Amino acid sequence: MSNSNVFNHSYRNLHIPIDAPLELKPSPGKGWGAFATRPITQGTIVLKETPLFIIHKPHEAITEQDLWTAFQALPPRDKQLFLCIRDNPSTPFASMTGMFAENSFALTRPFGHGLFPLHSRINHSCLPNCKLPDPAEGTTTPGDGAITCFATKDIAYGEEITFCYNTDFECRTRDDRYRELRFACNCKACTLGTPFQLLSDMRRTLIRGLQYLTTGTDLDGQKDSSQTPLIVDPDLKKDAETMSIPLSNRLVYSLLSMALVEQEGLMDEFTVRRMNPAILLLASRFRDKQNAEIAGAAMGREMWTEKFGVAVEMFGRGDVGFEEMLSELGIAIG
């Protein structure tokens, strides 16, 4: 069977659940992809899938032998599914570990990596319309390791279904993302030299910097020691790293970061679920009456851009220190 033929391509053997609103077909420049077969409403489930098998190891420890053993234990129908997966989409993979790297997803409970033939047919976008939320966003994998893809925007009939392959891309510029992906994404945020791409790079750099100011570390969880630091002002950088940024500025930074995510078109209910508790906690801890009023008014607004617009009034007004707030709450700084 020729894999280059759209009609008898091996991906036709992949069984799509009857209620899933998608079909697989070629996606120009990306191999094959998943496309909506009816309008999909924001927040709804697009696809739920249990893995063909799970390897209960960290990614770097998984060997050819692990995968061969897992393959041999599969029932004949699942062996067929495994064998129909191609490298984008017509070449057989050179190794089982190579194939697994491209078609597996990390799981937390049960711990390991699962092989998901359908989810891994979905292409990447830096401005996606779907998301596979992680446990920090209020979802956990059930005992069978099933993963679920949700629509984060309304999706039109015929539109390509996409999600973002990396969790920190809202903090990375186009060039940075390209180095990670190792293929050229053609989304609006990656189309070089356009006003949107330039603005997007600025927004994502700012989000990264604001994250540094509120957590005291960069994306790798480390302090930035580069020659061209993300936070140029050394005093501000030190304040961030020693958790000395006052509550008022900290709330403003957090809300600005959320406003930029919103303006970039990346806000979704999972991000809100992950970020909101900490922001609400900050907003509830002011000692200064006026700061408390501003924080209350800001949090009462609907959009993050509006919340930031109100909260900015408290910038530089000082208040209880963040360190003090944590110690009042009995939380030790790591």
Ligand SMILES: C[S@@+](CC[C@H](N)C(=O)[O-])C[C@H]1O[C@@H](n2cnc3c(N)ncnc32)[C@H](O)[C@@H]1O
């Ligand atoms: C997990 S597969 C996705 C399904 C794949 N397109 C197929 O035909 O089976 C990942 C590969 O798809 C391609 N791909 C995914 N998203 C892409 C994008 N936005 N632009 C170009 N290629 C993309 C890349 O070759 C990537 O290595």
